[in-house]
Amino acid sequence: MSLRALLDGLPIPILQAPMVGASPPAMALAVSQAGGMGSLAAGALAPDAIEPEVAALRAAGAAPFGVNLLMAPAARPDAASVDAALARLAPWYADLGEASPAHPNNFAPDFDAQFAALVRAAPPVASFTFSILTGEQVDALHAVGTFVVGTATNVPEARAWAEVGADGICAQGFEAGGHRGHFLAELDASLVGTMALTSLILEAVDLPVIAAGGIMNGRGVAAALALGASAAQMGTAFLLSDQTGVSAPWRKAVAGAGDDATRLTRAFTGRYARGIENRFMREMAAVQDEVPDYPIQNRLTQPLRAAAAKAGVADMISLWAGQGVRLAEPGDAGDMVRGWWREAGEASARRAARTAQAGGGGSDTLG
Numbered sequence: 001m002s003l004r005a006l007l008d009g010l011p012i013p014i015l016q017a018p019m020v021g022a023s024p025p026a027m028a029l030a031v032s033q034a035g036g037m038g039s040l041a042a043g044a045l046a047p048d049a050i051e052p053e054v055a056a057l058r059a060a061g062a063a064p065f066g067v068n069l070l071m072a073p074a075a076r077p078d079a080a081s082v083d084a085a086l087a088r089l090a091p092w093y094a095d096l097g098e099a100s101p102a103h104p105n106n107f108a109p110d111f112d113a114q115f116a117a118l119v120r121a122a123p124p125v126a127s128f129t130f131s132i133l134t135g136e137q138v139d140a141l142h143a144v145g146t147f148v149v150g151t152a153t154n155v156p157e158a159r160a161w162a163e164v165g166a167d168g169i170c171a172q173g174f175e176a177g178g179h180r181g182h183f184l185a186e187l188d189a190s191l192v193g194t195m196a197l198t199s200l201i202l203e204a205v206d207l208p209v210i211a212a213g214g215i216m217n218g219r220g221v222a223a224a225l226a227l228g229a230s231a232a233q234m235g236t237a238f239l240l241s242d243q244t245g246v247s248a249p250w251r252k253a254v255a256g257a258g259d260d261a262t263r264l265t266r267a268f269t270g271r272y273a274r275g276i277e278n279r280f281m282r283e284m285a286a287v288q289d290e291v292p293d294y295p296i297q298n299r300l301t302q303p304l305r306a307a308a309a310k311a312g313v314a315d316m317i318s319l320w321a322g323q324g325v326r327l328a329e330p331g332d333a334g335d336m337v338r339g340w341w342r343e344a345g346e347a348s349a350r351r352a353a354r355t356a357q358a359g360g361g362g363s364d365t366l367g
């Protein structure tokens with residue numbers, strides 16, 4: 001069995017994007033049970049929590065499913081840089097009537113410990129973003145029967161994943177909501193749109209490609225498959241689903257988003273991410289290059305974002321969402337997947353009818 005065979009064998013080639021803070025296990029379960037493939041967003045989980053969460057998903061009957069980890073670098077900032085970052089955030093905490101947090105003891109779960117737990121949990125698929133595994137780490141997952149998917153935002157990153165033995169590539173286009181997964185080049189060299197990126201990666205590596213970014217409905221799924229992707233990965237399209245994990249103000253911002261609602265920012269976390277533009281993004285734009293790298297800034301703004309979510313203040317929440325956000329609709333995640341697949345079939349049938357109508361000489365008219 002290969003990852004390509006697994007994806008080709010899915011009743012519905014739609015993957016629910018892993019989304020820390022937005023996609024609880026119930027979403028993964030609903031998508032897998034509908035015939036797509038759900039993903040557990042394990043990036044923020046303590047290592048000890050990974051095995052029980054994977055076991056619960058398996059026991060609930062999610063087959064197959066993926067588990068996703070964020071490859072955050074170990075962070076040991078000096079006290080002065082944490083002080084400076086907290087001073088920059090102090091007016092925002094004060095605005096909410098919150099005290100600035102103390103210096104955290106740690107900034108993100110330990111990746112090596114998370115990875116060891118993931119190997120023990122041995123899910124059908126494991127996906128990674130922000131960096132790249134070593135060949136030995138890929139081998140360790142293969143030894144327990146887990147397929148490895150690496151996130152790439154450009155062709156060199158896809159090639160690098162192929163070289164360490166990954167089984168597939170998640171091609172993350174510019175349109176995508178949430179953090180950019182770039183790791184080989186600066187942001188500027190990592191902003192390829194989903195359509196070009198999927199085609200370029202398919203040409204560059206002999207691996208199945210999962211297209212991600214801006215796919216919001218069945219027509220988008222049909223487009224991804226027509227490009228040659230083995231599956232479409234959708235995140236933003238699930239944000240209003242019954243199974244969503246987003247807070248009430250975030251949900252409201254998604255429901256009310258306009259046609260051009262999102263921007264990239266590194267002000268919230270120290271790593272560029274796409275979200276619905278709000279006051280924090282606008283007012284921090286001038287100093288966003290000065291904030292400490294992920295995961296430091298991420299950790300320092302966590303209490304702010306949590307307090308803002310509780311207080312219903314969308315202006316201080318990282319409202320991660322992709323460029324297609326205005327197209328997000330409510331509904332049961334499983335029903336949505338089945339509906340999109342129906343719509344993808346209709347779109348493909350329309351395209352086939354159009355091709356037939358053009359007839360044998362139709363292609364001449366394209367010249």
Ligand SMILES: Cc1cc2nc3c(=O)[nH]c(=O)nc-3n(C[C@H](O)[C@H](O)[C@H](O)COP(=O)(O)O)c2cc1C
Nearest residue numbers: 017019020129176177178213214234235236320322
């Ligand atoms: C709220 C949110 C959280 C996300 N969290 C993660 C994550 O934890 N791990 C990951 O690999 N990608 C994450 N992503 C990116 C998705 O995997 C995927 O690339 C993106 O959702 C696809 O674009 P779309 O949102 O336009 O569908 C997140 C995206 C969103 C919108």
